[in-house]
Amino acid sequence: xxxxxxxxxxxxxxxxxxxxxxxxxxxxxxxxxxxxxxxxxxxxxxxxxxxxxxxxxxxxxxxxxxxxxxxxxxxxxxxxxxxxxxxxxxxxxxxxxxxxxxxxxxxxxxxxxxxxxxxxxxxxxxxxxxxxxxxxxxxxxxxxxxxxxxxxxxxxxxxxxxxxxxxxxxxxxxxxxxxxxxxxxxxxxxxxxxxxxxxxxxxxxxxxxxxxxxxxxxxxxxxxxxxxxxxxxxxxxxxxxxxxxxxxxxxxxxxxxxxxxxxxxxxxxxxxxxxxxxxxxxxxxxxxxxxxxxxxxxxxxxxxxxxxxxxxxxxxxxxxx
Amino acid sequence: xxxxxxxxxxxxxxxxxxxxxxxxxxxxxxxxxxxxxxxxxxxxxxxxxxxxxxxxxxxxxxxxxxxxxxxxxxxxxxxxxxxxxxxxxxxxxxxxxxxxxxxxxxxxxxxxxxxxxxxxxxxxxxxxxxxxxxxxxxxxxxxxxxxxxxxxxxxxxxxxxxxxxxxxxxxxxxxxxxxxxxxxxxxxxxxxxxxxxxxxxxxxxxxxxxxxxxxxxxxxxxxxxxxxxxxxxxxxxxxxxxxxxx
Numbered sequence: 117x118x119x120x121x122x123x124x125x126x127x128x129x130x131x132x133x134x135x136x137x138x139x140x141x142x143x144x145x146x147x148x149x150x151x152x153x154x155x156x157x158x159x160x161x162x163x164x165x166x167x168x169x170x171x172x173x174x175x176x177x178x179x180x181x182x183x184x185x186x187x188x189x190x191x192x193x194x195x196x197x198x199x200x201x202x203x204x205x206x207x208x209x210x211x212x213x214x215x216x217x218x219x220x221x222x223x224x225x226x227x228x229x230x231x232x233x234x235x236x237x238x239x240x241x242x243x244x245x246x247x248x249x250x251x252x253x254x255x256x257x258x259x260x261x262x263x264x265x266x267x268x269x270x271x272x273x274x275x276x277x278x279x280x281x282x283x284x285x286x287x288x289x290x291x292x293x294x295x296x297x298x299x300x301x302x303x304x305x306x307x308x309x310x311x312x313x314x315x316x317x318x319x320x321x322x323x324x325x326x327x328x329x330x331x332x333x334x335x336x337x338x339x340x341x342x343x344x345x346x347x348x349x350x351x352x353x354x355x356x357x358x359x360x361x362x363x364x365x366x367x368x369x370x371x372x373x374x375x376x377x378x379x380x381x382x383x384x385x386x387x388x389x390x391x392x393x394x395x396x397x398x399x400x401x402x403x404x405x406x407x408x409x410x411x412x413x414x415x416x417x418x419x420x421x422x423x424x425x426x427x428x429x430x431x432x433x434x435x436x437x
Numbered sequence: 438x439x440x441x442x443x444x445x446x447x448x449x450x451x452x453x454x455x456x457x458x459x460x461x462x463x464x465x466x467x468x469x470x471x472x473x474x475x476x477x478x479x480x481x482x483x484x485x486x487x488x489x490x491x492x493x494x495x496x497x498x499x500x501x502x503x504x505x506x507x508x509x510x511x512x513x514x515x516x517x518x519x520x521x522x523x524x525x526x527x528x529x530x531x532x533x534x535x536x537x538x539x540x541x542x543x544x545x546x547x548x549x550x551x552x553x554x555x556x557x558x559x560x561x562x563x564x565x566x567x568x569x570x571x572x573x574x575x576x577x578x579x580x581x582x583x584x585x586x587x588x589x590x591x592x593x594x595x596x597x598x599x600x601x602x603x604x605x606x607x608x609x610x611x612x613x614x615x616x617x618x619x620x621x622x623x624x625x626x627x628x629x630x631x632x633x634x635x636x637x638x639x640x641x642x643x644x645x646x647x648x649x650x651x652x653x654x655x656x657x658x659x660x661x662x663x664x665x666x667x668x669x670x671x672x673x674x675x676x677x678x679x680x681x682x683x
Contacts, residue, residue: 296537300550303527
């Protein structure tokens with residue numbers, strides 16, 4: 117089989133399983149929907165964190181902002197349920213991109229640990245802001261409108277929405293990484309001063325990269341809020357200590373700077389986490405913390421990085437990479 | 438009019454005067470050398486030219502255009518590219534990727550960010566790698582190349598950007614002596630065949646004699662002498678500066 121045919125076969129297989137999953141395992145549809153969300157988290161984090169070398173701990177801001185924009189629109193627009201939801205998703209994404217475009221030039225002027233700390237601050241500030249604004253329910257959160265088709269229907273519907281978003285993110289990023297865009301991000305990661313000395317418009321690339329991450333995170337916010345059924349500013353929308361950190365860990369575990377790494381990392385991380393919740397209840401956070409330490413210690417370059425070192429022929433970069 | 442005109446540049450760091458009243462001129466198409474003992478202010482002058490730091494006094498003009506207020510990438514996009522003394526390449530990318538990402542970006546619009554790689558671009562990258570003798574290494578990670586090979590790669594990347602002028606900071610430092618002749622020949626070919634004007638910092642006098650048409654010598658941040666290689670070689674002040682006459 118040619119490599120192209122093999123790739124297509126793999127994609128078709130994943131797509132088939134993904135579509136059938138809610139019917140095969142109806143009891144865990146919500147968890148599987150969150151799996152797609154985790155894949156999207158890791159993929160979008162890796163745009164800046166892996167490909168470009170800018171470790172953001174604040175990407176959750178775009179997610180939460182998209183969620184709130186969608187929820188407010190659903191509450192106040194008076195549109196029918198699905199119209200309001202999809203319009204809210206789109207507006208949420210646009211609002212998140214706008215935030216990334218406005219904050220980007222200043223934030224992405226920070227390098228290394230300063231960028232990480234700065235974005236961490238953004239996340240904390242956003243959570244506290246949302247928890248203080250009465251218009252969006254302040255600390256007591258918001259409840260999106262009830263799904264018209266019953267609880268099971270809601271889970272299945274949002275499972276498919278998040279699945280499509282994660283797959284779209286994967287395909288768009290895969291395409292971008294195969295273009296000049298991907299190489300420019302890698303150049304910035306490897307030596308930003310050199311890239312500037314070569315005349316590269318580094319700020320433009322950095323801001324656009326962050327905006328792309330913000331776009332998909334903003335899109336994902338709305339459906340996640342609806343899936344959860346209740347929007348808590350700190351526990352769901354701007355959940356820095358959980359989602360914000362997990363994004364980083366999942367990408368690291370799978371292998372940052374690769375397209376499959378974040379996907380694999382997210383899958384392993386999410387399944388592990390669900391198992392901990394099931395079998396180690398009460399100790400799940402301790403176990404998760406231990407896993408995090410082990411990841412950093414033994415898989416600093418992630419699974420894909422390890423595979424590449426082990427079998428460079430098979431997992432090497434593409435022609436121009 | 439010269440392609441690059443540095444006139445009466447002064448640059449201080451705190452109380453240290455790194456460059457004082459330095460004027461050099463590089464005519465289009467020329468190969469000009471810049472020599473001087475360690476700490477004489479050569480690299481500082483380079484950094485001033487390419488916009489790494491603001492100068493205190495004087496002016497730097499490239500094609501008649503003042504550079505003093507422009508930033509590093511803007512100056513690079515005018516066609517004035519520098520290489521680094523401590524070689525800098527994109528370590529986690531293949532040599533070929535290092536090349537194709539270095540295409541000229543002066544007129545590149547927003548959409549070009551998402552462009553693919555034209556066949557001509559890849560071919561040009563490969564032929565330039567061949568030009569510097571790295572064709573066989575094109576799929577290796579740049580970070581895995583030896584220091585000398587990285588230096589050659591950096592030179593090829595600079596050529597890939599189609600500069601009008603190249604500022605080379607010690608291009609032969611750390612390169613195997615037997616390869617130096619080959620490098621000199623390549624610098625000359627880049628100058629003659631690709632029309633790239635060169636301003637070269639170099640410690641190796643033998644290299645300078647064979648390469649430069651005109652040489653400026655700095656000492657203690659000031660211009661000590663200028664002239665043809667033969668004149669510089671026989672200039673008593675230059676000899677003293679190098680042998681530690683001060």
